[in-house]
Amino acid sequence: MIRGENLANPPLIHLHGGPGFSETRLLRHFNSDLEKRFTVVYWDQRGAGKSFDRSLSESSMTVDQFIADLDELVDMVCARVGQEQVVLHGHSWGSALGVLYAARYPQRVAAYVGTGQIGDWPAAESASYAYALAEAQRRNNRTALKALRTIGPPPYPASSVFKERTWVQRVDGQLGPRALWRFGRIALGGTESTLLDLPRQVRGFRFSMTAMWDEVSSLNLLQDAPELRVPVFFFLGRHDHWVPPETSMAYFDALSATSKKVLWFDESGHEPFVDEPDEFNQAVAEMVRPLVAR
Numbered sequence: 001m002i003r004g005e006n007l008a009n010p011p012l013i014h015l016h017g018g019p020g021f022s023e024t025r026l027l028r029h030f031n032s033d034l035e036k037r038f039t040v041v042y043w044d045q046r047g048a049g050k051s052f053d054r055s056l057s058e059s060s061m062t063v064d065q066f067i068a069d070l071d072e073l074v075d076m077v078c079a080r081v082g083q084e085q086v087v088l089h090g091h092s093w094g095s096a097l098g099v100l101y102a103a104r105y106p107q108r109v110a111a112y113v114g115t116g117q118i119g120d121w122p123a124a125e126s127a128s129y130a131y132a133l134a135e136a137q138r139r140n141n142r143t144a145l146k147a148l149r150t151i152g153p154p155p156y157p158a159s160s161v162f163k164e165r166t167w168v169q170r171v172d173g174q175l176g177p178r179a180l181w182r183f184g185r186i187a188l189g190g191t192e193s194t195l196l197d198l199p200r201q202v203r204g205f206r207f208s209m210t211a212m213w214d215e216v217s218s219l220n221l222l223q224d225a226p227e228l229r230v231p232v233f234f235f236l237g238r239h240d241h242w243v244p245p246e247t248s249m250a251y252f253d254a255l256s257a258t259s260k261k262v263l264w265f266d267e268s269g270h271e272p273f274v275d276e277p278d279e280f281n282q283a284v285a286e287m288v289r290p291l292v293a294r
Contacts, residue, residue, distance in 0.1 A: 010110040010292050011039035011077050012087045015094030019208035030277035037285055039081050043073060047208035049201060061211035070101050074108050085110035087292055092116040093216060099225045106229040110292040113233045116243045116270045119251025121219045125154040127244040129164055135171040144171055158213035168241050222254050231291055232257040237268030
């Protein structure tokens with residue numbers, strides 16, 4: 001989906017979080033203000049949302065294939081708007097994809113913005129699990145402790161990721177009925193999706209995670225992308241317990257880039273663009289846009 005068509009700036013491509021998880025509706029609900037400043041591209045990646053198809057082969061769900069898919073998208077979007085470069089916003093898994101693409105094709109990337117920024121993925125998983133376990137102990141939540149100890153520390157399979165993430169949200173108090181209802185209304189509201197899309201969303205998410213988890217969860221960008229010849233911004237949630245920000249900062253500190261800046265969102269968790277959307281949109285407009293505007 002392409003919105004905005006602002007030809008004065010390179011288009012902005014959102015690269016969504018977990019493999020198979022479409023964030024189009026969330027981004028359009030909270031961040032459509034960016035469409036006034038950029039041509040904004042909301043991409044359901046291979047296996048995600050409206051791009052999920054039962055005929056997809058698990059063998060096609062590889063990091064290299066996703067980089068190739070993104071390169072095709074960049075070519076198509078640039079041809080449409082008459083630009084040579086794009087701005088990439090990568091979130092969580094999308095932050096790994098965005099970094100790997102920028103490392104391979106720096107000439108196509110005007111700037112890179114990372115949220116929930118992956119660095120050393122195994123280190124991030126270990127830190128997330130350790131936080132959940134410690135918080136469950138602090139709260140004396142015996143149900144959580146039993147569930148987390150049953151999962152065991154990473155590395156673990158994709159099925160355990162869903163459980164670990166759920167318990168992180170629960171011990172953080174983010175899975176109450178009111179919060180779930182609000183999230184569901186936003187995620188399935190509007191013209192981008194309906195309740196009829198929900199089964200496809202769930203199937204795509206589970207298919208993609210199962211197919212890709214072993215490969216993506218072993219990524220270490222400190223080794224795989226130690227240098228980016230593009231301007232880099234990390235927009236980090238202070239309370240991100242899925243990709244703990246200390247692991248993002250370890251990558252930021254080690255990274256060599258054309259320029260690099262970090263901005264903290266003190267009221268945010270894993271999704272600053274949802275938790276503090278006005279601040280996020282303003283930061284993109286004031287920090288990123290002047291750097292790339294033609």
